[in-house]
Amino acid sequence: MWTLTLFLSSLLAASFFYPLEFQFGQILLIDHLGLIISTAVALFSSIVLSYSARYLAGHTKLRRFLINCALFAISAILMAVANHILLFIASWLSMGLFMAELIGGYTQYHEGKASRKNARNYFLGSTALVGAGLLWLAILTGAWSISEIISFVKSDSQLAAWGPSLLLIGGAVVQSALFPFQRWLMSSMTAPTPASALMHAGFVNAGAVLLTRTAPVLYVSDLLWVLVLVGGIGALIGKFSKFVQANIKQKLACSTTAQMGFMLLQCGLGFFSAAVTHLILHGFYKAYLFLSSGKNIEQKSPYNGDNKRSWKQWYLPVTLLSGLAGGWLFALTTGKGLEINSGLFLTFVIVLTVIHGAQDFLGRSSLPLLSRLIALPIVVIPFLLAYAVVFNSISTLMQQVPMAEMAVPIAWDQLTIGVLYLATFLAIELKWYKKSRRLYVYLLNVSQPKSNTILQ
Structure with a gap:
């Protein structure tokens, strides 16, 4: 609770400097979006560092773990305030590399190494998509800073930006672990619990920051419907997959994919500020769930016979x-x-x-x-x-x-997802999904980690 109070206090303090926008050449852009994300990252990382010092006390790689956590936080803050596209790409890449190290660099088992390699490959792919999209925009506009690109796009509503937009959306989808790229998140369970908290609270949310920074490009390209469909379907698959999981951390991973799908869906609806709000609140909630996940371990029968309710x-x-x-x-x-x-x-x-x-x-x-x-x-x-x-x-x-x-x-995309959401709601509330073995097997398979990353 005190962390959320501190965050709200920071927002209140920021309001006294409204409007806020400082540019340091073409390198950095410090505005309220950067301030909000930087404040959240600083809070999340400080909590995780404090928790890790106790949780991993005595671990031979504790110092290395704490350094990587700090470097990851610095990379995330740089990404939030980066204006030059090369700095943005570099910070996006370094976030992925440090997170891959946090996922699989602290165990002697071969599963950890496989998990680190798997995550690194996905993150390199995400960086390639984001980098290609931003560089494409730089070539189209002749500008190398995000602010100048946005100014050019706003003045030229006929800019052919669908190609860069698809690449940026693809990078955000991979980073958010949405279908069909959810396997890297499901395979990251070898990570120490503090690393999982940092990953689910901050790393997977970076897609919303990218899309919010480049919102005018998405508007001009008229591809918001892609975010509605991809986010909506990804949220549905994540929601259903959670029901077939027995492992606590796997349940939380499926929940994260569902939440990230809804976050990108909000971007597709044109409410990027709502997506940032979702990013912050989900970060607080998911960090708490991971850091307190141990208390939920219990022996319990899958069917306890108390499903009948007379009311x-x-x-x-x-x-x-x-x-x-x-x-x-x-x-x-x-x-x-x-x-x-x-x-x-x-x-x-x-x-x-x-x-x-x-x-x-x-x-x-x-x-x-x-x-x-x-x-x-x-x-x-x-x-x-x-x-x-x-x-x-x-x-x-x-x-x-x-x-x-x-x-x-x-439009048609919202109506399509709306019908799917209503059908999903009925299937969940009336327990229809339990009657389909085929659906159960599909959800179990689609939410499984890679076999070489499962701890034996």
Whole structure:
């Protein structure tokens, strides 16, 4: 809690310097986006370093681990404030190389070495895509800084930027471990728990920073629909894959792919500031889950016979009303969903999320039924209000970031993902997915790590 409070305090301090934009030649660009990401990275890395010093106490490679964590954090901060495309590419590459070392460099087993090599190959591929996309833009515009490229793109709406945009999207998808590139994340379980926390809290989120920096290019190329489809489908596969996992860290990995899919989906809807908000909140949440994952280890029967609920007819209308109320509160506090555009689709996803969360709360709580019904709004309302505060704060600070928030019309891509989301919601809530062995086998296979990275 204190870390989130410190982060919010940093945002409040930053608001006193609004608008903020310092350029150091073509090398660095320090604006509110860079400040937000740098603050988050500094907080996450300081927590992980402090935890690691105790968690790995006595390990022969502790000093090396801490140095690599610090170098990774420096690389991530440089990426957030880089303006020259060569510096951005170099920091993106160094992030990947340091993370690959954190994943597999601290075990004597051959699985660790295989995991490090596998991750490094993916990260080199991601760097190649991002580098090619940025260099292509530099050739098209004649500019070598991101700010100058964006200025050129905004003044030339006819720029043929679809090629660079596809490359940048590809790099973001690989970094975010979305289907079909999720295997590197599933194969990274050899990493020490602090490294996993740093990876899931910060590294996989870098795709949102890249896409937010280059948002005008994506608008001009008219390829936001690709992000909607890729992000939406990736989120669905990650969500379903989580259900077939028994290992705690593998469950968290599948959850991360689902969250990263939703993050890129928000970029596709034109709400890059919402994606950055998601990046921050997911980082806090996932870092906490990894660093506290040990307490969730328990021996438990897969079928405990407590699935029958005599009050089933009660919680269905209650959860539906909770979802509608949550969607209304989200629209009222953030302004999304009040018009017929992509904000309405985002509110629809929030409604489904609140319904699912409400049903999970009612089904798992040990409180009596009446107490659960009373406690439900007490839990949901503060959560949505807290999200609205963070979202509105970040959106306000990012107003100077080019096209950080620009709703797009509802189109076929959003309708397609909306239908898939609704079908997925019904399949999960009504347990339809448990009736298909073929689906179970597919999800198990698609979410498996490479065989040579599994600890024997």
